[in-house]
Amino acid sequence: MKTGFFSCLLISLLLTSCETSQQILNSLPTTVGGQTNTTQIAAALKEALTIGTQNSANRLSAVNGFFANAALKILMPPEAQKVESTLRNVGMGSVVDKAVLAMNRGAEEAAKSATPIFVNAIKQMSITDAMGILKGGDFAATNFFKQKTTADLTSAFRPVIAEALKKVDATKYWGDVFSLYNKFSSTPVNTDLSSYVTEKAVAGIFLEVGLEEQKIRKDPAARVTDLLKTVFGSAAAQTK
Template sequence: MKRIFTVSLFAVLVCSSCESAQQILNNLPQSGQTTNAMQIAAGLKEALTIGTQNSTGRLSAVNGFFANAALKILMPPEAQKVESTLRNLGLGSVVDKAVLSMNRGAEEAASAATPIFVNAIKQMTITDAIGILRGGDFAATNYFKQKTTAALTEAFRPVITNSLQKVNATKYWSDVFSTYNKFSSTPVNTDLAGYVTEKAIAGIFHEVSLEEQKIRQDPAARVTDLLKAVFGSALAQTK
């Protein structure tokens, strides 16, 4: 039974043809199919729980966004092109404070993502789990985008709004772009909380995608017995 399980899981994980993977699963003895599928789902759920906790833990730390070159929240593109002008007008410190406070707001909100991801994982069916394993390198991340974006937006926005207000970031943003909009034919959207919320959620999913890749590709990332059993034994069959 162990041999059947590991071969079937390996096919689901790495087979380039979904049809071939389905063929192998279809050939399993009927009595073992449900147990194997439940083991696969349990392993995947554990992997995703660990991965999302790692992601949100990194981003909710101080400088989780601000010191991350890939995720640091900057002025929107239409504003970046006039940033030097604003600095020349003596607004450099205001711009710097706005950028720092945007990232601090995202960091504070990131901790709210963990229970939302956990809830999505709990609701995942066996069919969802098998679909994710067959679905490509970013299938889990795409699943989370579909299932959690609305809830993340609802949870993030008030936290970010409150965080921005605590450090007067909304005022800094208003000062900067009120000045900019007076001289521009293409005004910048002054909804700071909305902008930061969107960027923060994009950053969360970026980190989740990195964790997904670790679990799929790096044996060292499988840190529990269940993960090693589900992922490690399957890959061992290829050696």
């Protein structure tokens, strides 16, 4: 089987419907050059996912990776929004702003630990997993990562976030927020800041991974290695 046909096969699997992809897979010979087709496809997919998750983690771990991203910026939890409104109304908005900035800085610091967790999940990915992703929906890879890495990301993020929050006095600001609020309210508010920020940080990582998955599937500019250019590029040219 020629390389061009293999390239066309892979891009077809990524961009066609699940039913069509299954029909293509069922029609393939068992081996190509002594290796199974699925092994070669899995290798290409793992490289794509490695690049995608690294890109996501790098963007979010940069300064303002969370804070300057409107879709990901971590704000006060819903149960504390009344606190925020009250404090701003009495001229204490700067305290709230410091707390919000500190939460986002903690998430950015924690995101630095995401890449090795994703890479480990990719290394352990079976051929069956890879083919399931190829035959799945547009966010099949992202859903795979949610299933395989959420617990590890949460465990890794929480102590980093707790330390980062402490380092930038976020816990102090948080305490200041609720101390001030409690002066004006008979109902005290007690929120686990580290847990809340960790949950939001993990959700943000998966949102970015999902966006990166779409780039790898559909955007030629996102194919930045020779393998990805060969597998995706030549196929795209043949389908025009």
